[in-house]
Amino acid sequence: MRSDARQTKRHPHDDAPDTAAAFRRLTEMPHGPERDALRQELVKAWLPMAERLAGRFRNRGEALDDLRQVAALGLVKAVDRYDPERGSAFESYAVPTVTGEIKRHFRDHMWTLHVPRRVQDLRNRVRFARQELTQTLPGHTPTLAEIAEKAQLSEEDAATGLEALDSFTALSLDAELPGSEDGYALRDAIGGPDPALDVVIDREAVKPRIAALPERERDILYMRFFGDMTQSRIAEQLGISQMHVSRLISRCCDRLRDQVMQDAA
Secondary structure (H helix, E strand, O other): OHHHHHHHOOOOOOOOOOOHHHHHHHHHOOOOHHHHHHHHHHHHHHHHHHHHHHHOOOOOOOOHHHHHHHHHHHHHHHHHHOOHHHOOOHHHHHHHHHHHHHHHHHHHHHOOOOOOHHHHHHHHHHHHHHHHHHHHOOOOOOOHHHHHHHHOOOHHHHHHHHHHHHHOOOOOOOOEOOOOOOOOEHHHHOOOOOOHHHHHHHHHHHHHHHHOOOHHHHHHHHHHHHOOOOHHHHHHHHOOOHHHHHHHHHHHHHHHHHHHHHHHO
16 A cells, blocks of 8 residues: 555656756766766756746746746756755755746846845735735725735835835836826926026025125115116115116125135135
């Protein structure tokens, strides 16, 4: 009865090849064409397993053919690093090696914004929790509290994971904004240089020099440039001639300009 059980026991991978002897030979062979040929045979024999592992990551923003290539690279690394003398089966070493290579590919090459590893993990937990809740609660959008409870996270960490969902890929600047019917795109929302910034700098530079002017000259400049008063109205208010007001304004502006230029130099 026990022998029948051993004969009917299925391998975790139905088509897993029996390569134990080949791996032992590989470790004993010197480097050369014969060893390279055996190494290629081992990679080819286990390639179906690597491709199945790649299939687990389909529909995540990367082409399946590219994932298969990454999985094949991980398989090659597993073949090169596997040591049969440690007693474990090749499969138990190759599966985490190939899977880790695929996950590393997503982490290093697929994120538009590079976020900390912890945030990436939160994103994955939140994404799986939201998918499960959407399937079990059709027609209901999962709330933050529900996602946090399902993922066994705090609401703060769940919110961080949800924000990271939008960091995996980026929209084009030509992408039309949702709900816009006039072709309004992201590029239309980008601002340009503000010429008023130069005015701010100039005002800050001249402010202490204006404060040092005599009170009457300071009042004249304020009425002219901040009160938008004409020279005739200023002259009338101060009881002086318009010509005198004009000379005072010109003299003050020239003096302020020279002082500010000297400070800059």
